[in-house]
Amino acid sequence: MRVPEKFKDRLYVTKERIVEDLRKLGLKRGDVVVFHSSLKSIGYVEGGANTVIDAFIEVVGSEGTVMVPTFTFSFTRGGVPFHPAKTPSRVGLITDVFWRRPDAYRSRHPTHSVAAIGKHAEYLTSGHENTSAFSKHGPWGKLVELDGYVMLLGVGFNVCSFFHAVEDRLELPYYDISMEALVEDDHGRVFKVRLEKSPEGHRDFYGEPKRDSKVKLELMKTGIVRTGFVGEAPTTLVRSRELLTALYEIIKRRPDIFLCDRSDCAFCSEAKKKLVGWTPPPLDV
Numbered sequence: 652m653r654v655p656e657k658f659k660d661r662l663y664v665t666k667e668r669i670v671e672d673l674r675k676l677g678l679k680r681g682d683v684v685v686f687h688s689s690l691k692s693i694g695y696v697e698g699g700a701n702t703v704i705d706a707f708i709e710v711v712g713s714e715g716t717v718m719v720p721t722f723t724f725s726f727t728r729g730g731v732p733f734h735p736a737k738t739p740s741r742v743g744l745i746t747d748v749f750w751r752r753p754d755a756y757r758s759r760h761p762t763h764s765v766a767a768i769g770k771h772a773e774y775l776t777s778g779h780e781n782t783s784a785f786s787k788h789g790p791w792g793k794l795v796e797l798d799g800y801v802m803l804l805g806v807g808f809n810v811c812s813f814f815h816a817v818e819d820r821l822e823l824p825y826y827d828i829s830m831e832a833l834v835e836d837d838h839g840r841v842f843k844v845r846l847e848k849s850p851e852g853h854r855d856f857y858g859e860p861k862r863d864s865k866v867k868l869e870l871m872k873t874g875i876v877r878t879g880f881v882g883e884a885p886t887t888l889v890r891s892r893e894l895l896t897a898l899y900e901i902i903k904r905r906p907d908i909f910l911c912d913r914s915d916c917a918f919c920s921e922a923k924k925k926l927v928g929w930t931p932p933p934l935d936v
């Protein structure tokens with residue numbers, strides 16, 4: 652196979668290589684995993700995005716489940732109306748190919764949908780339109796319930812959406828922003844819906860990978876984070892329940908761990924004021 656010129660100095664990656672690398676990281680048959688990804692970070696992948704998806708499905712097998720974010724950010728300020736069978740994912744090619752597969756289920760949350768394939772796919776995605784984006788009653792909470800994994804494949808903690816699931820679950824006082832989104836129904840009609848607990852505003856971890864965030868530095872001390880490579884892509888794997896518990900302990904000590912320390916950041920400065928005197932509720936896992 653002829654490799655495009657822009658990939659001539661990159662690793663040639665097959666499905667078998669991706670399967671091997673995922674297993675080396677610790678992913679196995681029966682596992683549930685959500686992964687954020689960058690296709691180009693892996694190298695030149697024979698077969699492209701579908702090869703990556705096929706490799707994940709092979710590793711977890713028929714008893715496992717693979718989930719990806721398929722966020723559309725369909726807010727009223729210039730967003731494209733959301734329809735689960737039409738609206739492209741805006742968070743990477745792998746995710747956009749994933750939800751279009753015939754065996755994939757996609758949730759109906761207007762701005763932060765997810766898609767899943769496998770044994771628990773329908774369960775993970777169902778009812779998401781009736782919860783906040785990262786509610787413990789939605790896909791991210793169900794991931795913890797199923798003791799699933801969070802993987803960052805070729806991307807950093809700057810895209811780790813599970814952090815928002817922790818903000819939502821612990822009801823951090825700055826995480827109370829409501830927004831409006833555009834939704835298209837099955838008859839082509841477009842209307843607005845109100846979304847509670849929308850993950851708007853700045854965060855310290857958004858500054859990665861140029862620098863390590865406070866939360867990354869804290870997490871790397873815990874010993875729960877596995878690191879390795881998938882092809883050429885630096886990859887992180889962590890069990891969601893362990894991640895939730897570790898973040899809870901960190902937040903008890905440092906409630907502002909997700910917020911930046913820049914004096915010119917209006918969002919984080921105001922958010923810190925809301926944290927004065929706040930303590931997290933007991934954690935239910």
